[in-house]
Amino acid sequence: MTGTLDTTSPNRVVLVTGGAGYIGSHACKLLAQQGFTPVTFDSLTTGWAQAVKFGPLVQADLLDRAALDAAFAEYQPCAVMHFAALSQVGEATRDPGLYWRNNVCGSLNLIEAMTAAGCRNIVFSSTCATYGDQDGVVLDEDSPQRPLNAYGASKLAVEGILRDFGVSHGLNSVIFRYFNVAGADPEAEVGEWHQPETHLIPVMIEAVAGARPALTIHGNDYPTHDGTCIRDYVHVMDLARAHVLGLDWLLNARGSRVFNLGTGVGFSVAEVIAQCRAGTGHRVPHSFGPRRAGDAAALVSGSRRAVEELGWTQERSSLKLMIEDAWRWYKLGGYSG
Amino acid sequence: MTGTLDTTSPNRVVLVTGGAGYIGSHACKLLAQQGFTPVTFDSLTTGWAQAVKFGPLVQADLLDRAALDAAFAEYQPCAVMHFAALSQVGEATRDPGLYWRNNVCGSLNLIEAMTAAGCRNIVFSSTCATYGDQDGVVLDEDSPQRPLNAYGASKLAVEGILRDFGVSHGLNSVIFRYFNVAGADPEAEVGEWHQPETHLIPVMIEAVAGARPALTIHGNDYPTHDGTCIRDYVHVMDLARAHVLGLDWLLNARGSRVFNLGTGVGFSVAEVIAQCRAGTGHRVPHSFGPRRAGDAAALVSGSRRAVEELGWTQERSSLKLMIEDAWRWYKLGGYSG
Numbered sequence: 001m002t003g004t005l006d007t008t009s010p011n012r013v014v015l016v017t018g019g020a021g022y023i024g025s026h027a028c029k030l031l032a033q034q035g036f037t038p039v040t041f042d043s044l045t046t047g048w049a050q051a052v053k054f055g056p057l058v059q060a061d062l063l064d065r066a067a068l069d070a071a072f073a074e075y076q077p078c079a080v081m082h083f084a085a086l087s088q089v090g091e092a093t094r095d096p097g098l099y100w101r102n103n104v105c106g107s108l109n110l111i112e113a114m115t116a117a118g119c120r121n122i123v124f125s126s127t128c129a130t131y132g133d134q135d136g137v138v139l140d141e142d143s144p145q146r147p148l149n150a151y152g153a154s155k156l157a158v159e160g161i162l163r164d165f166g167v168s169h170g171l172n173s174v175i176f177r178y179f180n181v182a183g184a185d186p187e188a189e190v191g192e193w194h195q196p197e198t199h200l201i202p203v204m205i206e207a208v209a210g211a212r213p214a215l216t217i218h219g220n221d222y223p224t225h226d227g228t229c230i231r232d233y234v235h236v237m238d239l240a241r242a243h244v245l246g247l248d249w250l251l252n253a254r255g256s257r258v259f260n261l262g263t264g265v266g267f268s269v270a271e272v273i274a275q276c277r278a279g280t281g282h283r284v285p286h287s288f289g290p291r292r293a294g295d296a297a298a299l300v301s302g303s304r305r306a307v308e309e310l311g312w313t314q315e316r317s318s319l320k321l322m323i324e325d326a327w328r329w330y331k332l333g334g335y336s337g
Numbered sequence: 338m339t340g341t342l343d344t345t346s347p348n349r350v351v352l353v354t355g356g357a358g359y360i361g362s363h364a365c366k367l368l369a370q371q372g373f374t375p376v377t378f379d380s381l382t383t384g385w386a387q388a389v390k391f392g393p394l395v396q397a398d399l400l401d402r403a404a405l406d407a408a409f410a411e412y413q414p415c416a417v418m419h420f421a422a423l424s425q426v427g428e429a430t431r432d433p434g435l436y437w438r439n440n441v442c443g444s445l446n447l448i449e450a451m452t453a454a455g456c457r458n459i460v461f462s463s464t465c466a467t468y469g470d471q472d473g474v475v476l477d478e479d480s481p482q483r484p485l486n487a488y489g490a491s492k493l494a495v496e497g498i499l500r501d502f503g504v505s506h507g508l509n510s511v512i513f514r515y516f517n518v519a520g521a522d523p524e525a526e527v528g529e530w531h532q533p534e535t536h537l538i539p540v541m542i543e544a545v546a547g548a549r550p551a552l553t554i555h556g557n558d559y560p561t562h563d564g565t566c567i568r569d570y571v572h573v574m575d576l577a578r579a580h581v582l583g584l585d586w587l588l589n590a591r592g593s594r595v596f597n598l599g600t601g602v603g604f605s606v607a608e609v610i611a612q613c614r615a616g617t618g619h620r621v622p623h624s625f626g627p628r629r630a631g632d633a634a635a636l637v638s639g640s641r642r643a644v645e646e647l648g649w650t651q652e653r654s655s656l657k658l659m660i661e662d663a664w665r666w667y668k669l670g671g672y673s674g
Contacts, residue, residue, distance in 0.1 A: 092501075093501075093504060093505060094505055095505060096498065096501030096502055096504075096505050097445060097448070097449045097498075097502070099501075100441075100445050100494075100498055100501070101442075101445060104437075104441060104442070104445075104494070105438070105441070105442045105445070108434060108437050108438060108441075108442070111434070112434045144481060147497070149501070150497075150498075150501040150505075153494075153497040153498075153500075153501060156497075157437075157441070157490075157494045157497070160484070160487075160490040160493075160494070161433065161434075161437050161487075161490075163490075164429075164430075164433030164436075164437070164486070164487040164490065165433055165434070167430060167433075167630065168430060168431055168432065168433050168487075293504065
């Protein structure tokens, strides 16, 4: 960690929405290591109480404005890290209202509550899904944003709210557009645990372990070299580290900035299957099915800005390492124990 | 009116949100002339009870889901025309939360209520402000959308919700992106009446009439031929006619389509002042002030699609005629009488 955190700040509390979720819980671990107190604000609709290990939990929903106001009054955070969101493309396509309400109206509640409480720093989890399908081009932060589904559209709308409150209320924001997040805390204190699981690598691992039938690959007729979708996988601990650097930037520099977070290297689903065999030592049972609505053919991150401006480095950028960390976490039982 | 409206439809009721407002009230008049029953759903926050002359009024807010459900249950409309929105760029820039909540969360309520009630046809008032600033290019419906303020961003978000519900729920939608609307019903049954007034032509008319001090032109250093902002003005009756044609298209063809509505001719603010003198016979007292945040230099509509696909014709596309109609309405006292 190369950041020079502002240790003169009177309050090192960070409100972490979705802190009981996959990425949020890893960020909480790193925040605690850096001397912050992460206060998790999470409805536990998709998060896990067992994942909240590094600070207190406020169990409440972003649509509950009174609960937000109470949390800001009690903890007086110097910043917010906003991870809480619904994030399944398939569900978003079937039930877009759920996504617009939870992700957009919920985020609006949060942003209004924080500005009302005088908290003006936020790190926001956005997504490469805001770019939509750009035919395999490496995407930088100025690439056009044309989301293909309600998940991406809802995240893009929140980016707009943050920009607007930057103008009106002096809200400082760091927006991270994640590419595909993978892996787990190598110390296995926290990890990825969704119910149901829809992310590719843990689904493969469940199939390897016999905990689910062979997995179905959604489409092998995309315009990519082997017909399967290409994604850029970034390790969750590297991603969490970027968040602490983003917080550092906010607390010292202030302003608003967007950063892509990925490795810059794309892997097709077929290549991930091969790496999964290498990482677990087992074949991945799979078959091919039709495309899923709302999926882009290829999404690869240009992440130079985070490297140059935040000093971000990746310690676990190997896909095999991500799979090994995820496999270790799975074998230890995740949050099921 | 060249449309071939589906007269076999069992219910010719159209729920008109914002029917007590400027454009909504003109659309209600035309709907009634075409044999529809316009049911106005309006909070009267910015609308006028006196403008509701052509059908019943439900006085309620879009954020009140129960009131929406009750209105759909009582009137069982075959379609919705959705005009209700906050629409002032200056206010949107100062208080973006108000715009995101009312325009986006409110529209989400409406769309969820209508799909829950089985109503699957909607004509939506969007705006050229979704395009942002494009350096004087004539904009067509495929121009990139990069809104400059929370008003445009909130309308763009609603376009996204409609697109998503088209996929998930088979919602049919006609999205009209308005350029600058002007004029009034030539028969002066309804007209433009805002409090406070911020639209250029009625503000000029109030200045002509001595009802306000000389008007301030926001910026004369834009990259246009005379330094003032260029806009495309479309007559409110022509706009209302497009809505009935859009409803016709929805009830007969179904699907989703976006149409720009403008004349294709831009006028600078200085040119509007000259036309206002021609239309009212009086000089317009004015001075120049600084630019207003969020304003694009020039916005001119390419509206060929509405002409070709909807058979839209404009009967009052002369700016002088728009000003004459607005002036007549003003002299009759608007809704103040």
